[in-house]
Amino acid sequence: MMTEQKSRQNRMLCVLMEDLVPKGHFLRKLDAAIDFSFIYEIMRPVYSDIGRPSVDPVILVKMLLIGYLYGIDSERKLEEEITVNIAYRWFLGLDLEDKVPDHSVFSQNRKRRFKDTEVFQEIFNTVVKKCAEAGLIGGECVVMDSTHIKANAANGNAEEVLLMEGPNEYWQKLNDEYGQDIRQKSEDADMTVTIKKKAVSDPEAGWMHRHPKPAGFHYLCHQSADIQYGIITDVHVTPGDVTDAPYCVKRIAYQKQKLKIPFRFAGLDSGYDTVAVHHGLHKLGIRGYIHLNTGHNASWRKERGLFSIDDFRYDGKNDCYICPNGCTLHYIGVRKVRYRVGKNYVSRSQDCKSCPLKNRCITGKASYKEVRRDFYQEDQERNHALIGTAIYRHVMRKRQVISEGNFALQKRCHNLRFTRKRGVWKVQEQCFLSAMALNLKRLVKYGTAPLLPAVPYLLYILDVVLKRNIRLRPVY
Structure with a gap:
């Protein structure tokens, strides 16, 4: 027999928040696994010692965590969910009659209190x-x-902007160490100009x-x-x-x-x-x-039957390269290409002129082979051996x-x-x-x-x- 509820009688109940949250709820386990009181010490430098009372910073961070734990990506929606969810209130330490902090608290704290600070970095490190x-x-x-x-x-x-790019820290370090007597083409500049889109x-x-x-x-x-x-x-x-x-x-x-x-x-x-x-x-x-990482250039050369840098054997004892035909490429100095610095090895023109593999090795109008080796490339080769x-x-x-x-x-x-x-x-x-x-x-x-x-x-x-x-x- 179907039952229809005709009316609802409002009753006053005396209950404890502790009894309303299931024993196996995830937030109960989380509360037992970690004590969030460490947030007070991290947040203390960004709060003033005078003025009106603020929202408890632990409640503030816990509210944000609830949103990320349960996939609530809107802070307005987060406020609504916490208002009606007893387990969320229990985790935050709010009673049924307590008002949930407004969603604007998060944006105002970002602009006025947390900006240019590392509080979230420190909280994350503490969790780790x-x-x-x-x-x-x-x-x-x-x-x-x-x-x-x-x-x-x-x-x-979007709009297009001109961006000046220079060498990064690694290549700048090489410049400082091996910058003297560098061979550099006239078209190679210390700064490059690129066009990028900006929102x-x-x-x-x-x-x-x-x-x-x-x-x-x-x-x-x-x-x-x-x-x-x-x-x-x-x-x-x-x-x-x-x-x-x-x-x-x-x-x-x-x-x-x-x-x-x-x-x-x-x-x-x-x-x-x-x-x-x-x-x-x-x-x-x-x-x-x-x-x-084989790289686009290596794949392009392989598809056309050309030799890549991997086909040249490096002789560390004599500091030279050996080509697939057995000829030697000698070290001639440091070469700078754009903002990259490397050791330059070249072959003799007479060796390449009579080489039967020249068509697979040299492209364009060059009469000799040139190979560049990065400084500290032995570290890369050592890991490649693994x-x-x-x-x-x-x-x-x-x-x-x-x-x-x-x-x-x-x-x-x-x-x-x-x-x-x-x-x-x-x-x-x-x-x-x-x-x-x-x-x-x-x-x-x-x-x-x-x-x-x-x-x-x-x-x-x-x-x-x-x-x-x-x-x-x-x-x-």
Whole structure:
């Protein structure tokens, strides 16, 4: 028999907030896993000792975390959800009759209190340290990658600007060390002029054009993660029109110095396969397992049956190159091409004139072969020798699962697909909170249960290799 409710009688009930939240609710587990009182000490320098009382900074940060934990990307919507959700109120320490802070509190604090500060960086670092204390960071191997975030700017509303670009820090260092007696063509300048698109509504966003990714104004979120449990250990945001490699070494060095994580291995994709990255990792005492980047020029030459730089053998003892026909390319000095400095090797014209392989080696009107070798290229070659080993294959698999998996989960569940904010600093805050949400979920899942001590990663890899009966190739 169907029952119809005719009327509703309003009753006064005496209940406790504690009884209204289910015992197994995620926010209960999160509250037990981490004490957020550390936020007071981080926020204290940006608050005044006088004036009217402010919103509790812990409540402020917890409200933002709720939005990222449950995929609520609108702060107006977040205020509405907290108003009617008892579990959210319990987590924030608000009673049923307490007023939820208005959504404008977040924007006003960004403009007046948090601007040009590192409070969210410090909160994120503290969460990472809490994960390390729970045994979730092995500290042996780091993986790094970047993902694009759609900027809050219309692709059609743009203007073109002239940008002067000079040498980066790595090449400037080489200039200082080997700048004397440099051979330089007249058309090679210290500064290059490029035309770039700039969004009118968000000038700090960059126009990204990476096939097969969508073209448009984006930001790039560069993230590092520990390979053991996938805990995100570092977040850095740049405009979308830059490459990944220049920020790799700096961010890993920051983690070793600031977070005291003693990384010894790094797993990176082909976008980081540059001499500067290999040399930087070597200076940090880190062995790099980096996917080989063949490059467009190498592919173009291979398709046409031409020799590439890999077909020339370098003789380190005599500091010369040997061509496929057995002729020697001698070192003639340092050569500067645009803002890159390298060692220059050339062959003799009479050797190339009678060479049967000349058509596969020299193009255009040149009568001799010229090969340029980067300084510290031996660091790159040393890491390239690791390609194909069992450890390399394992690190590459883990890198793909952790880096790509973290980004996929953050974009689907934790507000990283696009941004409503404008400016690098505000997008950085969004990326910090998204990464914190993922770290806190893993802290709740793995950190509250008793865990075995973190096993050194090399021993872990050897255990995997021995169990699978994989034969290791000797490495340096």
